[in-house]
Amino acid sequence: MKTYEQESRSARLQRLVEQLGPGEDPAELISLVDDLIGELEPAGYVEQAMVERMALLSLRIRTCVYLQSDVMRRGMQAAAVPGDTHEMAEGRAFLFDLQGARELEKLSRYQSRLERERSQGFKRLRQLQEIRKRRRPKSAAEAQLELLEPCTSVVQ
Secondary structure (H helix, E strand, C coil), rough: CCCCCCCHHHHHHHHHCCCCCCCCCCCHHHHHHHHHHHHHCHHHHHHHHHHHHHHHHHHHHHHHHHHHHHHHHHHHHHHCCCCCCCCHHHHHHHHHHCCCCCHHHHHHHHHHHHHHHHHHHHHHHHHHHHHHHHCCCCCCHHHHHHHHHHHHHHHH
16 A cells, blocks of 8 residues: 555545535645645645545535525525515525425535534644644754753843
């Protein structure tokens, strides 16, 4: 079995793309992965895998927003009453959904779960990165700088 470092970027991304659902855009996922890698600077297998998972979760959260808009649009068309204001039409669409499939409620719960999981992932990643930074050996230049820092303790 190859280590994470030995596995090619394209193989890792292909494995991630295989997890996409119907209608989810592979190019959007890859772009999101690249953006998050640039921003979060993961090191090693665990951190990289966490960033990839957060990218997938972020894409699914976006998909929830698109689906909610679609449910509202369909509901507004189905429950439309001539002369309704936009707000009234949205209210009718919401009530129409509540009386039927309750798609908005289900999407909202799903989106909340995804957002919690992503938030926890970011928190765990930051914790891992802090641990890694504390364990990192100091370079010779950093050690020299520490020696040059003035002593601030007072001896009496």
